[in-house]
Amino acid sequence: MANLPILLADIRACTQCAAHLPLGPRPVVQLAPQARILIAGQAPGRKVHETGIPFNDASGDRLRAWLGLSREVFYDAKQVAIVPMGFCYPGTGPSGDLPPRPECAAAWRAPLLAHLQQLELTLVIGSYAQAWHLPGYASVTDAVRAWRNTWPHTLALPHPSPRNNLWLKRNPWFEEALLPELRLRVQQVLRQSPSSGS
Ligand code: SF4
Numbered sequence: 001m002a003n004l005p006i007l008l009a010d011i012r013a014c015t016q017c018a019a020h021l022p023l024g025p026r027p028v029v030q031l032a033p034q035a036r037i038l039i040a041g042q043a044p045g046r047k048v049h050e051t052g053i054p055f056n057d058a059s060g061d062r063l064r065a066w067l068g069l070s071r072e073v074f075y076d077a078k079q080v081a082i083v084p085m086g087f088c089y090p091g092t093g094p095s096g097d098l099p100p101r102p103e104c105a106a107a108w109r110a111p112l113l114a115h116l117q118q119l120e121l122t123l124v125i126g127s128y129a130q131a132w133h134l135p136g137y138a139s140v141t142d143a144v145r146a147w148r149n150t151w152p153h154t155l156a157l158p159h160p161s162p163r164n165n166l167w168l169k170r171n172p173w174f175e176e177a178l179l180p181e182l183r184l185r186v187q188q189v190l191r192q193s194p195s196s197g198s
Contacts, residue, residue: 002111011087011108017101027087028054033115035081036189038122040129043086043100054082062160068183079190081116085128096163100128120189122154130156147178152185
């Protein structure tokens with residue numbers, strides 16, 4: 001297995017798909033081998049690109065509320081790993097942000113995830129992460145609706161973007177039934193984490 005500090009340094013220096021990135025490479029990834037929760041997302045948006053902090057936007061605010069996590073815990077790499085399918089902002093098209101660059105997961109995802117041996121919960125956000133972590137579902141809605149199939153270790157979530165407000169309105173079971181269970185599970189997982197001090 002590749003040495004983690006070297007691997008992270010290689011990722012920070014990566015320019016593999018630079019020609020396709022309108023703002024240039026700026027990989028945004030958070031992880032430490034002790035992490036208990038993995039957030040497998042899509043790719044940074046423009047605001048995240050500007051700050052270099054994952055989910056430092058309205059989507060992140062909603063995701064933290066869904067999980068019942070403070071910013072302090074959410075940004076503790078020893079508790080929460082944040083590894084999107086594409087590490088750099090891919091640009092924006094007519095209907096929102098472009099897909100994560102495919103070169104990224106092909107080059108980095110497997111070697112990076114190999115270092116996460118303490119995971120208890122993987123949260124899969126959006127269709128690109130779902131295709132990698134939870135293949136076989138026809139849609140994000142199908143995967144989220146079937147959440148009990150992979151509970152309590154892996155769970156598909158809709159993207160927490162404000163763009164998904166309509167989805168949330170059409171699927172009230174998500175907030176009423178799934179989220180309370182998820183918050184309990186997150187608390188349980190992090191209570192077991194050595195870095196939580198308990
Ligand atoms: S998106 Fe991934 S592959 Fe492309 S430059 Fe950034 S780190 Fe490299």
